[in-house]
Amino acid sequence: MLLVVNVGNSETALGVFRNRELIHHWRMSTHPERTADEMALLFAGFLGQEDMSFTKEITGVALSSVVPPCTQALREMTQRYFHFDPVVVEPGVRTGISVRTDNPREVGADRIANAVAAYAKYGGPAIIVDIGTATTYDVVTEKGEYVGGAIAPGLRISAESLFQHTAKLPRVELVAPDSVIGRNTVDAMQAGLVFGKAAEIEGLVERIQKELGGDATVIATGGWAWLIAPLCSRVDHHEAWLTLEGLRLVFERNTDSDTDA
Helix, strand or coil, rough: CCEEEEECEEEEEEEEEECCCEEEEEEEEECCCCCHHHHHHHHHHHHHCCCCCCCCCCCCCEEEEEEHHHHHHHHHHHHHHCCCCCCECCCCCCCCCCCCCHHHHHHHHHHHHHHHHHHHCCCCCEEEECCCCCCEEEECCCCCCCEEEEEEEEHHHHHHHHCCCCCCCCCCCCCCCCCCCCCCHHHHHHHHHHHHHHHHHHHHHHHHHHHCCCCCCCEEEEHHHHHHHHHCCCCCCCCCCCCHHHHHHHCCCCCCCCCCC
């Protein structure tokens, strides 16, 4: 079986594939100071909940990470406990996607994994909106070329900024209020944050589609997509585990190992 791990700035998503089916998935907080042994203990705990052996049933590991200390720790964990190297989304790894940006090396590994999965499932042109710590917009052309996108502050960053930089505004739960016209401070903040994020996505997607010269399939993913995607008429598909699917595809394109178990 294949273990896939996507390390984001706030959360780490991991999952297990049997053949091409994602049979289990989890989220945990990202802590750059965790060692390889701590990572192994955490992952073994997740797998153990599903009666899976950490060292015997995992025959491959695929990794994307935007947190360099975690990348190193996960490399060490894989080598120490599984006795093979992980497939890491980084320059030189076969993805099937051509990166046509000014500096391909600076594109986040998760964004490449998302582009790989979106293009494989829906073709191009496609716009992937990843609603996480940051909200990223990634564009894949009809020819399967990754040509760039946009980056905006995420929901939680925006909420924390309001709380930290104003005298009276509180921390609020990130949920959609009943009305966009808030009748109290909490409702007003929730309306601005949640409906504002939906409006941002609608507006940016419209602008991107105009630059592309036509319609593109819009796929939403990321930790907050469950909240925001239903509010966006321009989102065609919600794929909660798109990045993990992309990691599976990258793994398959870089190894002939049997991960069926």
